Amino acid sequence: MYDVIIVGSGAGGSAAAYGLTQAGHKVLLLEAGPRFNPATDYPLTNSDWELSLFPEKKGSQGKYTFAPMQKLEARWQHLRSKNSLNGYLSPGDSRIPSGIGYHHVRGIGGSTLHFTGESHRLHQQSMKMHSLFGVAADWPLTYHNLMPYYNQAEKLIGVAGITNISGRDYNGSSLLPPHPFSDTSRILQRGAEKLGMHWQANNRAALSQAYDGRPACNYCHNCNRGCPRGDKGSADVTFIRQAELTGKLQIKTRLSVLKLENDGNSKISGVLCADSSGQRFSFSAPIVILACGALETPRLLLNSADANSLEGLANESGQVGKNFMETLSWTSTGLSNDSVQTFKGLPADGICWDFNAPDSVPHIIGGCRFSSTTAEADLSGPVNYARRLVKGWGAEFKDTMRQQFGHAITVGAIGESLPNDRSFIALDATAKDEHGLPLARINSYLPETELRRLEFMAKRCNSILHAAGMTEVIESYGSYDFFSSTHVFGTCRMGNDSNTSVTNSYGQSHRWNNLYICDASIFPSSGGGESPSLTIEALALRMANSLKHLVE
Ligand SMILES: Cc1cc2nc3c(=O)[nH]c(=O)nc-3n(C[C@H](O)[C@H](O)[C@H](O)COP(=O)(O)OP(=O)(O)OC[C@H]3O[C@@H](n4cnc5c(N)ncnc54)[C@H](O)[C@@H]3O)c2cc1C
Ligand code: SF4
Numbered sequence: 001m002y003d004v005i006i007v008g009s010g011a012g013g014s015a016a017a018y019g020l021t022q023a024g025h026k027v028l029l030l031e032a033g034p035r036f037n038p039a040t041d042y043p044l045t046n047s048d049w050e051l052s053l054f055p056e057k058k059g060s061q062g063k064y065t066f067a068p069m070q071k072l073e074a075r076w077q078h079l080r081s082k083n084s085l086n087g088y089l090s091p092g093d094s095r096i097p098s099g100i101g102y103h104h105v106r107g108i109g110g111s112t113l114h115f116t117g118e119s120h121r122l123h124q125q126s127m128k129m130h131s132l133f134g135v136a137a138d139w140p141l142t143y144h145n146l147m148p149y150y151n152q153a154e155k156l157i158g159v160a161g162i163t164n165i166s167g168r169d170y171n172g173s174s175l176l177p178p179h180p181f182s183d184t185s186r187i188l189q190r191g192a193e194k195l196g197m198h199w200q201a202n203n204r205a206a207l208s209q210a211y212d213g214r215p216a217c218n219y220c221h222n223c224n225r226g227c228p229r230g231d232k233g234s235a236d237v238t239f240i241r242q243a244e245l246t247g248k249l250q251i252k253t254r255l256s257v258l259k260l261e262n263d264g265n266s267k268i269s270g271v272l273c274a275d276s277s278g279q280r281f282s283f284s285a286p287i288v289i290l291a292c293g294a295l296e297t298p299r300l301l302l303n304s305a306d307a308n309s310l311e312g313l314a315n316e317s318g319q320v321g322k323n324f325m326e327t328l329s330w331t332s333t334g335l336s337n338d339s340v341q342t343f344k345g346l347p348a349d350g351i352c353w354d355f356n357a358p359d360s361v362p363h364i365i366g367g368c369r370f371s372s373t374t375a376e377a378d379l380s381g382p383v384n385y386a387r388r389l390v391k392g393w394g395a396e397f398k399d400t401m402r403q404q405f406g407h408a409i410t411v412g413a414i415g416e417s418l419p420n421d422r423s424f425i426a427l428d429a430t431a432k433d434e435h436g437l438p439l440a441r442i443n444s445y446l447p448e449t450e451l452r453r454l455e456f457m458a459k460r461c462n463s464i465l466h467a468a469g470m471t472e473v474i475e476s477y478g479s480y481d482f483f484s485s486t487h488v489f490g491t492c493r494m495g496n497d498s499n500t501s502v503t504n505s506y507g508q509s510h511r512w513n514n515l516y517i518c519d520a521s522i523f524p525s526s527g528g529g530e531s532p533s534l535t536i537e538a539l540a541l542r543m544a545n546s547l548k549h550l551v552e
Pocket of ligand 1: 007008009010011012013030031032033103104105106107108109110111112114115116117118119120224255256257258291292293294296297300486487488518519520521531532533534536
């Protein structure tokens with residue numbers, strides 16, 4: 001029998017599995033997606049490597065729907081995505097989802113298989129957005145409560161980087177040396193410094209030296225397509241690998257949890273799942289942990305409504321699915337005249353934190369950061385150059401291609417996403433999955449404050465390119481007209497007050513004593529552009545530590 005059942009094996013579920021198995025607990029991990037093998041599933045040496053953003057396997061993408069999206073307005077026309085070859089990129093007069101919309105992977109390791117691997121700690125003030133700035137909600141714990149778990153997660157993954165980052169205390173950390181700057185970052189540093197901005201090494205879950213039986217990074221520039229060497233600190237090769245070594249972890253793949261059952265009082269009594277053929281199974285354990293991500297965790301709770309919880313399980317506060325925060329992002333691309341090869345090097349290796357504090361963007365609450373994003377803009381290979389950047393036909397085209405390939409430089413910004421009443425996850429009234437359960441429906445709205453922050457981010461990105469010597473922005477892409485989210489949060493917010501939050505600071509449901517949540521849905525605020533996985537992992541390790549007493 002198991003001590004704990006964990007549902008979902010992404011950043012949160014994997015770190016919880018690690019913490020609990022290290023403490024001697026027997027853990028059953030239920031994962032809807034398949035297992036990927038880095039050596040065989042990430043074929044970067046095949047001729048068609050550029051055609052997919054991340055290799056798909058059967059069952060590795062979830063389904064969801066969108067409510068009708070925001071109308072676009074003439075006054076924000078300058079925030080529409082455009083390309084100098086193809087013009088405006090979004091047709092029509094409404095915001096639309098980009099190709100994928102919610103970028104994620106279902107599989108052992110979850111979305112960390114696809115992630116870039118930026119490993120950020122939150123700015124301390126970002127955890128007190130309500131008491132300091134009157135927006136969002138405060139975290140029910142402090143940065144210093146989380147600090148030992150940040151240290152533990154960084155050490156386990158093998159984060160390479162620096163500790164002199166404003167707004168953070170790195171006492172007790174042990175990072176690997178930072179990576180050398182790529183061509184992209186060297187040029188962006190030149191531009192940023194001309195504007196008086198500080199350009200630093202970004203903290204990255206990519207090994208700068210051999211570590212933990214894994215090789216150092218070879219700077220192939222393709223972290224988002226899956227790292228074939230296994231040096232990127234995705235959850236499968238770090239937390240899961242270590243948890244499996246204890247012999248205490250049993251993993252079941254391609255098994256979707258459909259519903260949680262309860263005893264009508266204060267306990268979750270069972271977990272109902274189904275495999276892809278529809279066959280159903282039930283499991284039970286003293287503790288149940290949800291880590292399905294900020295879309296699927298609220299969906300599972302809402303789909304678990306019954307006579308004891310009419311509005312959805314653990315939804316006594318009415319906050320399940322509410323406070324949805326998405327990725328507010330912008331990228332600007334230029335062509336450098338320098339002799340460079342920007343298709344290689346570590347992605348997102350340089351960053352500017354100057355505007356990350358919640359009050360550092362002039363006249364707008366909520367911070368942002370700027371980083372090198374040529375790889376995330378998917379300008380690592382010739383196909384995208386040809387489609388998006390190169391004019392002409394025949395001999396002229398070939399000449400331009402030879403001259404331009406390797407010269408694209410993209411700078412990106414990610415900003416705070418504050419909760420608002422019109423951004424939430426609900427159950428779709430008609431669309432259902434293969435098991436007959438309602439899909440999650442994304443309701444997304446960007447209010448004026450978000451658009452003004454986005455405007456600041458866009459202007460700064462363009463200024464950095466210009467200061468770095470690029471005369472023309474040849475492509476810009478942002479959240480105003482495209483919903484394109486890699487970071488999603490907030491839909492089961494944690495807090496001290498059971499009337500306004502779903503869990504306490506350990507992710508424990510205020511009502512159901514043996515139910516915990518440890519994914520990005522418990523974030524009360526998003527941070528000023530920090531990437532979330534390290535914080536999710538630190539929260540999961542803290543939660544696992546609080547459950548140590550189970551076997552003592
Ligand atoms: C392209 C891209 C780049 C990114 N870059 C970065 C970065 O550089 N740094 C960073 O920190 N973050 C980055 N992120 C975001 C990061 O990957 C996610 O924030 C993080 O993985 C979220 O962790 P999670 O545990 O909340 O959910 P996930 O990692 O998404 O894991 C959820 C898991 O739960 C499983 N699941 C869902 N429903 C069920 C169910 N009913 N039954 C069983 N299993 C279920 C899913 O299959 C999935 O495996 C990036 C993401 C993408 C897509
Ligand atoms: S750049 Fe480094 S970490 Fe990223 S996929 Fe290539 S080898 Fe792996």
